[in-house]
Amino acid sequence: METTSSSPIKPRRKDKDEDGHAVEKEEEQDNNDLVGxxxxxxxxxxxxxxxxxxxxxxxxxxxxxxxxxxxxxxxxxxxxxxxxxxxxxxxxxxxxxxxxxxxxxxxxxxxxxxxxxxxxxxxxxxxxxxxxxxxxxxxxxxxxxxxxxxxxxxxxxxxxxxxxxxxxxxxxxxxxxxxxxxxxxxxxxxxxxxxxxxxxxxxxxxxxxxxxxxxxxxxxxxxxxxxxxxxxxxxxxxxxxxxxxxxxxxxxxxxxxxxxxxxxxxxxxxxxxxxxxxxxxxxxxDSMRAFPRLNYLQPDSLNKPPLGLFLNNVYLKSATRRSIQKRIEENSEICLYEFFKREKFELARSQLLADSDTLKWRRQGPANAHNYEVLDLTTARGTILELLQLFRSHAMFDLLRDFTDLDLAGADAQRPTCSVELQRWSHGNYTVLGDGLASEENTLDLVYYLNAAEGAAVITYLSPDSELPAAKAPANGRRSEYDGEEEDESVLLTITPVDNALNIVYRCEGTTKFTKYVSRNTPLDKGPVFVISCSYKE
Known part of the structure; x- marks a missing residue:
């Protein structure tokens, strides 16, 4: 897939407000201007x-x-x-x-x-x-x-x-x-x-x-x-x-x-x-330690799910695939609403909310990098297992090749791989910037939400041209408190949670991302937010 060298993700800047959906520049304010x-x-x-x-x-x-x-x-x-x-x-x-x-x-x-x-x-x-x-x-x-x-x-x-x-x-x-x-x-x-x-x-x-x-x-x-x-x-x-x-x-x-x-x-x-x-x-x-990396695996050749049983039929049409590919070539990202059939989405969400015995979760650390829960994939059952297997299947690699023109399948594919993670997000969860979150090579990110809630699991991508000060991104990924000099990071994209929407982001080498801290003011009346997070490499 062809992309411009100047911007791995087309900037989609928005006015930054107090909800924290994007990294913001500091703003000088007099005491009289502070409200609340x-x-x-x-x-x-x-x-x-x-x-x-x-x-x-x-x-x-x-x-x-x-x-x-x-x-x-x-x-x-x-x-x-x-x-x-x-x-x-x-x-x-x-x-x-x-x-x-x-x-x-x-x-x-x-x-x-x-x-x-x-x-x-x-x-x-x-x-x-x-x-x-x-x-x-x-x-x-x-x-x-x-x-x-x-x-x-x-x-x-x-x-x-x-x-x-x-x-x-x-x-x-x-x-x-x-x-x-x-x-x-x-x-x-x-x-x-x-x-x-x-x-x-x-x-x-x-x-x-x-x-x-x-x-x-x-x-x-x-x-x-x-x-x-x-x-x-x-x-x-x-x-x-x-x-x-x-x-x-x-x-x-x-x-x-x-x-x-x-x-x-x-x-x-x-x-x-x-x-x-x-x-x-x-x-x-301490200057040389780094965070653990994602585990990438080859497509699962044993699992051959028929896409027609899972995907919204509109995304199986050739015209739609060509339209998606054109959009990603131009903007390096797209959001595909109602990606799975509604009944599959509802079954998966219900299972995640109701199954407190079979599904096993572990907290993802270390604490200076991550704080959220990930599913032990060996405990997945039913529709949840079917969706996770789908993301690692040859059928999904083929579909993503059509969507992006990346060599993820076909005669030109060398050794395509992917990582798949099911995350659970609640109050107090976060990821922060560090070398563990900087892409070492070009990847294709997929983000899919279940039981979405505004303000929970919001993902922000930053330009690789935005150099963080040493205080914020040392070689070991460790972080130090703000020391008085803050640079204007370039926000390329903010992904906000929408149920049953698949976000596709082509991410160039060096692009960083983080998931916004989930404040206790964030309404989670329906329970935690679940995210299927995948990355694909050619």
């Missing part, structure tokens, strides 16, 4: 204490406490200090919590200044959705935030050096605000010279000083396997607590995420960033 109940709740502070400078809690400046933290940090055993409530956790990696970091009333004064003066940028990518400020070093009109940065530089940094025995050179920090539906998915923060990550929580509203897990926004900590890949389930959750300071050593196992905020009452507000030093050795040692 969470932003109005940000201003419910009441009387704000006068504050001209930020003051550390005297308890954390005592040599006795510093000595206790040094010991707790180096002994690799979790412990808690009685006077301050400071805690050190050793498992699955070292993390320290310091409640009451600043003197009483300081967090309320900081939030008041944030409300009045901070401008926010909306950050939306495969990995996250939230609001972020500029770096605190670029806020000349915010004296308290500037002072807080100086406290981090001049008081906290040398103190952390004593506690962690690390050489720390400078600090970078910004404000983050997560409103209902916002999140930050699994990453390890490994980038360049980051040594210690920190989060300072701001939640001074009466009744909301300490959040519950049901409100979301927890710092969620992951364990990892022998290859340092993060594993499900979450091992530890740290809920936002006003005036609490958390820090951890950035390393090859420091996997964490910010759980989706589920409350409309208040936003999750923090000052966060990193203490930097020399190049992090863990980043160098």
């Amino acid at each position: 109940e969470p932003h109005r709740k940000l201003q419910r502070l009441g009387a704000t204490p006068e504050a001209k400078e930020v003051l550390l809690n005297e308890a954390y400046q005592q040599p006795k406490l510093t000595k206790w933290l040094q010991t707790a940090w180096t002994t690799s055993q979790g412990s808690k200090e009685a006077q301050t409530g400071a805690q050190v956790f050793a498992d699955p990696f070292q993390i320290c919590l310091l409640p009451g970091l600043l003197e009483q009333g300081q967090s309320q004064a900081l939030v008041a200044e944030i409300i009045q003066k901070v401008q926010w940028s909306r950050k939306q990518m495969d990995l996250y959705e939230f609001y972020q400020s500029s770096d605190l070093s670029n806020m000349p009109t915010c004296p308290l935030l500037t002072n807080f940065l100086q406290v981090l530089r001049k008081q906290v940094r040398p103190w952390l050096e004593k506690v962690t025995n690390l050489k720390l050179d400078y600090v970078s920090a910004s404000c983050s605000m997560y409103t209902c539906g916002d999140y930050l998915l699994v990453h390890d923060d490994l980038l360049k010279d980051r040594q210690v990550a920190f989060i300072y929580y701001l939640s001074p509203w009466e009744g909301a000083e300490e959040w519950t897990e049901s409100q979301g926004g927890c710092l969620e900590i992951f364990g990892s396997d022998d290859q340092c890949f993060p594993q499900f389930p979450v091992q530890r959750k740290i809920a936002p607590q006003d005036n609490q300071f958390a820090f951890f050593k950035v390393g090859s196992r420091s996997f964490h995420q910010v759980g989706e905020v589920t409350t409309f009452d208040y936003p999750r507000l923090t000052i966060n960033g990193w203490f930097h030093g020399e190049t992090n050795e863990a980043f160098v040692a």
Whole structure:
């Protein structure tokens, strides 16, 4: 099949809106432009204490406490200090919590200044959705935030050096605000010279000083396997607590995420960033690992399903096939509505929703790449088995040759192969960008939905010409939190769920894709969304 060299998938750009159906550029917005109940709740502070400078809690400046933290940090055993409530956790990696970091009333004064003066940028990518400020070093009109940065530089940094025995050179920090539906998915923060990550929580509203897990926004900590890949389930959750300071050593196992905020009452507000030093050795040692790849198989010669029993008759006509081929040559993609006979589709969907005993599902990881379920194909029965076999049959290879003019069958076919996967998508599921999702060669992707729901299992394709920053696509496929520079990725195509529709996408080498995080705000009243996902190679 002939395609243009400049664009593997014809761009079909749409206005980007807040539903997150495509990667979006950041947008500068003043506080006054931010709308919605969470932003109005940000201003419910009441009387704000006068504050001209930020003051550390005297308890954390005592040599006795510093000595206790040094010991707790180096002994690799979790412990808690009685006077301050400071805690050190050793498992699955070292993390320290310091409640009451600043003197009483300081967090309320900081939030008041944030409300009045901070401008926010909306950050939306495969990995996250939230609001972020500029770096605190670029806020000349915010004296308290500037002072807080100086406290981090001049008081906290040398103190952390004593506690962690690390050489720390400078600090970078910004404000983050997560409103209902916002999140930050699994990453390890490994980038360049980051040594210690920190989060300072701001939640001074009466009744909301300490959040519950049901409100979301927890710092969620992951364990990892022998290859340092993060594993499900979450091992530890740290809920936002006003005036609490958390820090951890950035390393090859420091996997964490910010759980989706589920409350409309208040936003999750923090000052966060990193203490930097020399190049992090863990980043160098870990730089060559990659995600597992799809398993490609040859067409199943034993299975010979008659297409007429399954497909909508219109797609069996020669004229329709020629029309499809022309469309794919021009646009590199097409959506074939009502692809299977309606009765076959209904039988398959009913079986998927009703069969909780025979069908066996496993969670697809690692957590920094995927979070959805895949069917053990050996447990498939009935109509589900028939459809899965059909996608791997010679008859389907022949049909796709007619649709695309690719050498997937016939005398010119060398060694065509395909991968077939049946996925189950529910709240909290996602895939993120990484080298495991970049096509190593030209492929033909098929995406077929059953029990579709708007906003669940939405797939976005990005141009191979869109180079991700090192923070977002390192050689090992690992991801690091947003570090202040975000490029304008080129969205080539967004596939939205439609029942019984077969999406065909010709995908050139280097094209990346991800499946949008399924927010808990997404209605799944009919149950999970099922996706038959296939890739074919000539």
